Amino acid sequence: MIIVAAAETEAIRAIEVEAIPNRFARGWHCLGLAESFKDGKPHTVNAFGQKLVVFQGENGKINVLDAYCRHMGGDLSQGTIKGDTIACPFHDWRWGGDGRCKQIPYSRRVPLRARTAAWPTMEQDHLLFIWNDPEGKQPPADVTIPRIEGATSDSWTDWRWTSTIVETNCREVMDNIVDMAHFFYIHYSFPTYFKNIFEGHTATQIMKGRTRPDIARPDAEGNTMLGNTSVATYHGPSFMIDELTYHYEGFDLHSVLINSHYPIDENRFVLHSGIIAKHSEQLPKEAAEVLAGKLSSFILNGFQQDIDIWKNKARIDNPLLCEEDGPVYQLRRWYEQFYVNAADVKPEMTERFEFEIDTTRPVESWTKECQDNLARAAEGQS
Missing domain, CATH: 3.90.380.10 (Naphthalene 1,2-dioxygenase Alpha Subunit; Chain A, domain 1)
Structure with missing residues (x-):
């Protein structure tokens, strides 16, 4: 027999809570229907404590970058898609989906360090996913989202x-x-x-x-x-x-x-x-x-x-x-x-x-x- 002291049973249980971590989860995250990002315009997405820009280049690939240009801080989500790049509305610096600056129209060359943060993306079953990792590593193959039965079949409804x-x-x-x-x-x-x-x-x-x-x-x-x-x-x-x-x-x-x-x-x-x-x-x-x-x-x-x-x-x-x-x-x-x-x-x-x-x-x-x-x-x- 377990005997529990009266003082212990009558004690008021306190709610315990630690500070919410400011780190965001490692893994694939769905941004929604891929088609909603395929209108030829850049899109603002606020995620992981920052502003991102989502855009589809002429090659059909959807890209996700940090929204702020590394040149003078222009908002790329207010820019223009030009070819496979997003052009900053401030000085027209053009950024590719890999995070590298591809062109500066008024400059003879692009600085070697002209890179910005880029998120790995995956389009699957008509959905757009991005990979977040605080360590900056690429997604391992064994954590890929499985394909969904019916998502691309005519015998099922649309999403x-x-x-x-x-x-x-x-x-x-x-x-x-x-x-x-x-x-x-x-x-x-x-x-x-x-x-x-x-x-x-x-x-x-x-x-x-x-x-x-x-x-x-x-x-x-x-x-x-x-x-x-x-x-x-x-x-x-x-x-x-x-x-x-x-x-x-x-x-x-x-x-x-x-x-x-x-x-x-x-x-x-x-x-x-x-x-x-x-x-x-x-x-x-x-x-x-x-x-x-x-x-x-x-x-x-x-x-x-x-x-x-x-x-x-x-x-x-x-x-x-x-x-x-x-x-x-x-x-x-x-x-x-x-x-x-x-x-x-x-x-x-x-x-x-x-x-x-x-x-x-x-x-x-x-x-x-x-x-x-x-x-x-x-x-x-x-």
């Missing part, structure tokens, strides 16, 4: 993409990977199975759930959602691919959901969501496009529910957990690998870890809550 700025540190969104209970209370879902797997640079959440009976309603086409199955994996610190199947009466809707973000600074990040859905006999192309649009709005509403919590909550480094909470501390240990030098990544940050929550108690409690809600609603209608 439905949304973007919003969130006024908090991006660690808040990462905690959702292990937080089963918030799906019921915030998103009105009903998880019945929940498991996490961390390994290497990936963190996976496997969740099965059913539609809450107290809020279930057929859609405009008469389709009633019964539940969903989700296998969601973060590939690195910011890009999650969710193989998400919605179960309806008589058919399944197969979709891929993207949940991604990049930091603006320590206290703000851009949150993206994207979804594509597969055509089927029950959902031909036009019907699938309509449903994908509705799902996009539904998912965006879910993110807004998270945002409303994040903007009012406290940052907490020592959360007090119960048995049915997920492995928050293990997740944060995994997440730390992206904020230290590659040589300082410890085995406990990347070793395989599995944790399945016993959902017996939550399911019992939530079933009763839904039944009580239905009973109160019936009484109100009588």
Whole structure:
């Protein structure tokens, strides 16, 4: 028997929080749909605590540079694309995607040290990624974002993409990977199975759930959602691919959901969501496009529910957990690998870890809550 002193059990637990690191995560970050940067104009992107310029040269490659010209500080994002270079609006110094100054029209030669910061980029599945590394190293081959089934297939819908700025540190969104209970209370879902797997640079959440009976309603086409199955994996610190199947009466809707973000600074990040859905006999192309649009709005509403919590909550480094909470501390240990030098990544940050929550108690409690809600609603209608 373990005897705990009364003074210890009655002690008030203090919230502990360290200063938010001003270092930004090493890894691939998605800036959004690649097509949005292919209009022949330079684009401003505020990320990683600085201003960047994104532009597509005549060769078709999208480039990302520090936005401020190393000559006299002109803003390249206000400049002009000329060939494969971005020309500064101040003195027309022309910078290539590799960060080297290629031409100074009024000068006989370009200074040997005329270089600026350039970010490695990758265009894949109609999305634009950039690689951030505080050590300035190139991306290793084994952390490449996997290709997404359906993203380039005619048998799937086009991306439905949304973007919003969130006024908090991006660690808040990462905690959702292990937080089963918030799906019921915030998103009105009903998880019945929940498991996490961390390994290497990936963190996976496997969740099965059913539609809450107290809020279930057929859609405009008469389709009633019964539940969903989700296998969601973060590939690195910011890009999650969710193989998400919605179960309806008589058919399944197969979709891929993207949940991604990049930091603006320590206290703000851009949150993206994207979804594509597969055509089927029950959902031909036009019907699938309509449903994908509705799902996009539904998912965006879910993110807004998270945002409303994040903007009012406290940052907490020592959360007090119960048995049915997920492995928050293990997740944060995994997440730390992206904020230290590659040589300082410890085995406990990347070793395989599995944790399945016993959902017996939550399911019992939530079933009763839904039944009580239905009973109160019936009484109100009588």
